[in-house]
Amino acid sequence: MNDDDLVKLLKVQKPEAFWNRQKNSILFRLPSRRRLPRRTWTLAPAFAAALTALFIWKYQSQAPEPVPSAELQESTPLQIPPAQDWSLLEKLDLLENMDAVLPPHQEKS
Amino acid sequence: MNRESTDNRSEAWLQTSRHGDPDAFGKLVEKYQREVYGLILRLTHNEALADDLTQETFLSAWQKLSGFREISSLRSWLLTIALNKVRSYWRWKKLRNWLSLGSVQNEQGQTLEETIPDLSRKADPASVFEDANFEDHFQTSLSKLPVRQREVIGLRAQGLNIDEIACVLKMAEGTVKAHIFHAKEKLQEKMEIKA
Numbered sequence: 001m002n003d004d005d006l007v008k009l010l011k012v013q014k015p016e017a018f019w020n021r022q023k024n025s026i027l028f029r030l031p032s033r034r035r036l037p038r039r040t041w042t043l044a045p046a047f048a049a050a051l052t053a054l055f056i057w058k059y060q061s062q063a064p065e066p067v068p069s070a071e072l073q074e075s076t077p078l079q080i081p082p083a084q085d086w087s088l089l090e091k092l093d094l095l096e097n098m099d100a101v102l103p104p105h106q107e108k109s
Numbered sequence: 110m111n112r113e114s115t116d117n118r119s120e121a122w123l124q125t126s127r128h129g130d131p132d133a134f135g136k137l138v139e140k141y142q143r144e145v146y147g148l149i150l151r152l153t154h155n156e157a158l159a160d161d162l163t164q165e166t167f168l169s170a171w172q173k174l175s176g177f178r179e180i181s182s183l184r185s186w187l188l189t190i191a192l193n194k195v196r197s198y199w200r201w202k203k204l205r206n207w208l209s210l211g212s213v214q215n216e217q218g219q220t221l222e223e224t225i226p227d228l229s230r231k232a233d234p235a236s237v238f239e240d241a242n243f244e245d246h247f248q249t250s251l252s253k254l255p256v257r258q259r260e261v262i263g264l265r266a267q268g269l270n271i272d273e274i275a276c277v278l279k280m281a282e283g284t285v286k287a288h289i290f291h292a293k294e295k296l297q298e299k300m301e302i303k304a
Contacts, residue, residue: 003265006293009247010266012147022146022160023138026167030131 119183127174134174138167141184144267145191151263152195154252162198166191182273188264189277199256250299258292261285 119140125133145166150159169190170177177186251259257278264274271289275282 006262006296007266007268010147010151010251010262012143012150014143014146019139019142022142022163023135026138026142026164027131027135029164029168030134030171 123174123177123183126171134167134171137183141187142167144184145187148188148191148263148267149195151248151251151266152192152259153198154248158198162191162194166194169194182276184267185269185273185277188267188269192260192264192277247296247300250296253299254292254295258288258295261288262292262296265289 119137122133122136126137142163146159146163149162149166150156153159153162166187170187173190177183251262254262260278261274264277269277271282271285274285278285
């Protein structure tokens with residue numbers, strides 16, 4: 001069997017009407033390439049992502065503030081004051097010169 | 110009509126098709142539909158499926174035309190798309206069978222539909238002239254070849270030369286030649302046994 005025999009054997013014979021019908025079916029199904037229609041379902045992943053983001057955001061905003069547990073409170077050393085207290089103490093020296101800083105109407109009182 | 114003028118006309122149709130002209134694309138369909146359909150039919154042995162996948166092939170080609178440049182390989186390009194459509198179909202069918210949603214397979218992994226010859230061809234007036242039994246036996250023998258050999262033979266039957274087949278199937282030319290040799294040998298053997 002040579003290649004020509006093989007090609008002859010494998011050749012598909014169909015009436016011309018078949019090819020015309022097939023061509024017309026293809027052309028009928030062609031979407032316009034100038035302006036491809038946007039299918040709604042292509043937006044589904046984006047919609048799902050947006051919905052998930054919205055859900056997470058709402059869940060986080062509604063969630064209560066974390067309450068420190070009793071165990072945590074006990075273990076916290078009381079002798080260590082918060083940071084803002086230290087900063088206040090550092091500014092105590094300025095209180096001596098408060099008179100100079102205060103506006104005149106507060107000076108009187 | 111010589112080859113050069115045919116190529117020039119195809120080039121013109123391709124250019125016009127790229128700009129969204131369905132009539133020009135219709136000319137390309139007319140020119141290549143027999144080869145695309147022939148390849149798919151020989152690979153799937155199912156006329157309705159071959160018709161459907163041929164349409165899908167040209168629809169994909171229409172959508173990807175802007176990315177295609179070389180007119181000389183338009184036929185190879187279309188046959189590559191067709192081959193990928195067939196492979197996708199096989200994968201989908203394998204998955205469907207794996208999920209037990211489809212037909213029961215035999216030992217060769219063929220479904221019952223594949224082992225039964227497609228009888229719709231019998232109603233085709235053109236096939237009245239052919240020896241239907243011989244054709245059926247030939248197609249059945251072809252279906253029993255390994256997939257790669259079937260693909261090579263199918264492409265060869267559409268007039269692709271060795272290097273074009275190698276390019277489409279992404280394999281060495283020597284491998285293509287070996288596949289053709291073994292496929293022909295097996296086909297000949299099966300046809301002689303039948304005779």
